[in-house]
Amino acid sequence: MSQAHRPLREQTALVTGASSGIGAAVARALAAAGAALAVNYSGQREPAERLADEIVQGGGQALSIQADVSDEQAVERMMRETVERFGRLDILVANAGLQRDAAFVDMTLADWQRVIDVNLTGQFLCCRAAVRQFLQQADRPELSRARGKIICMSSVHEIIPWAGHVNYAASKGGVLMLMKSLAQELAPQRIRVNGIAPGAIRTPINRAAWETDEALQRLLALIPHGRIGEPEDIGKAAVWLASDDSDYVNGASLFVDGGMTLYPGFEDNG
Numbered sequence: 001m002s003q004a005h006r007p008l009r010e011q012t013a014l015v016t017g018a019s020s021g022i023g024a025a026v027a028r029a030l031a032a033a034g035a036a037l038a039v040n041y042s043g044q045r046e047p048a049e050r051l052a053d054e055i056v057q058g059g060g061q062a063l064s065i066q067a068d069v070s071d072e073q074a075v076e077r078m079m080r081e082t083v084e085r086f087g088r089l090d091i092l093v094a095n096a097g098l099q100r101d102a103a104f105v106d107m108t109l110a111d112w113q114r115v116i117d118v119n120l121t122g123q124f125l126c127c128r129a130a131v132r133q134f135l136q137q138a139d140r141p142e143l144s145r146a147r148g149k150i151i152c153m154s155s156v157h158e159i160i161p162w163a164g165h166v167n168y169a170a171s172k173g174g175v176l177m178l179m180k181s182l183a184q185e186l187a188p189q190r191i192r193v194n195g196i197a198p199g200a201i202r203t204p205i206n207r208a209a210w211e212t213d214e215a216l217q218r219l220l221a222l223i224p225h226g227r228i229g230e231p232e233d234i235g236k237a238a239v240w241l242a243s244d245d246s247d248y249v250n251g252a253s254l255f256v257d258g259g260m261t262l263y264p265g266f267e268d269n270g
C-alpha cells in the first residue's frame with residue numbers, strides 16, 4: 001500500500017453498509033488512507049468478505065462483520081468485535097441505508113418503519129456505540145486531533161423534498177438534525193460529527209435512474225455538473241472529513257451532488 005498520503009494511518013474505521021455502493025467505496029478510500037477497516041454488511045456477506053480480502057491483499061487490515069444496524073444487540077456486538085480485533089475505534093461512517101418507495105397513499109406502516117429503523121435509528125445506535133467507545137479509550141492526539149470522528153451518510157433529500165419517498169426524505173431530514181445535535185453535544189469532548197449529503201451516485205439503490213439512456217438524460221437535467229456521481233466521489237469526501245485536514249469542521253453537512261441542491265430548474269425560471 002502506498003506510503004504517499006496516509007492521513008488515517010494507525011486508526012480504525014467502521015463503515016456500515018459497506019458491501020456495495022457508497023459504503024464499499026468509502027471503505028476502500030479509508031483503507032487506502034491507512035485505516036484498518038471493519039466492513040459491516042447486513043445481508044450481502046460475499047461482497048463484504050471480498051472487499052475485506054481486497055483490502056488485506058493491498059497490504060491493509062480489514063474484517064467483515066454482519067449486523068443489521070437497526071438491531072441494538074447486533075450493533076453492540078459489532079462494536080465489540082471491531083474493538084476486539086483492532087483494539088479501538090477512531091472513525092465511524094454511519095452509512096447503511098435503504099429505500100422502500102411508494103406513493104404516500106399506498107405506503108404501508110412496514111415501508112415507513114423499515115426505512116426509519118435502518119436509516120435513522122440505525123445511525124442513532126451506531127453513533128451511540130461509537131461515542132461510548134471513543135470516550136473510554138486512550139486519546140492519541142499525535143495521530144488524530146479529535147478524540148473520534150463520525151460521518152453520518154445523509155442525502156440531498158435531507159433538504160430536497162421527495163414525492164413518492166416520504167419515508168426516505170423524513171429519515172434523512174432526521175439524520176441532519178441527529179448529526180448537528182450530536183456535533184453540538186460532543187464538541188466539548190473533541191468528537192467531530194459531520195455529514196455527507198450525496199446527490200445521485202451510480203449505485204444499486206438508484207439503478208432505475210441511470211441504467212437506461214432515457215432515464216439518465218432525465219436525471220442529468222437535475223445535475224448542473226453534467227454527470228452522475230461515482231461512489232469514489234463520496235470516498236474522497238469521507239477521507240477528508242475523517243482526517244485532521246478537516247479538524248476545524250464540525251456539524252457540517254457536505255453536499256457532494258454535482259450541484260443538485262443548486263435547484264437548476266430555476267436557472268431560467270422563477
Ligand code: BGC
Nearest residue numbers: 155156199200201205206209
Ligand atoms: C437516493 C437516490 C437518488 C439521489 C438523488 C439519494 O439519496 O438514495 O435514489 O438518486 O438521492 O435524488
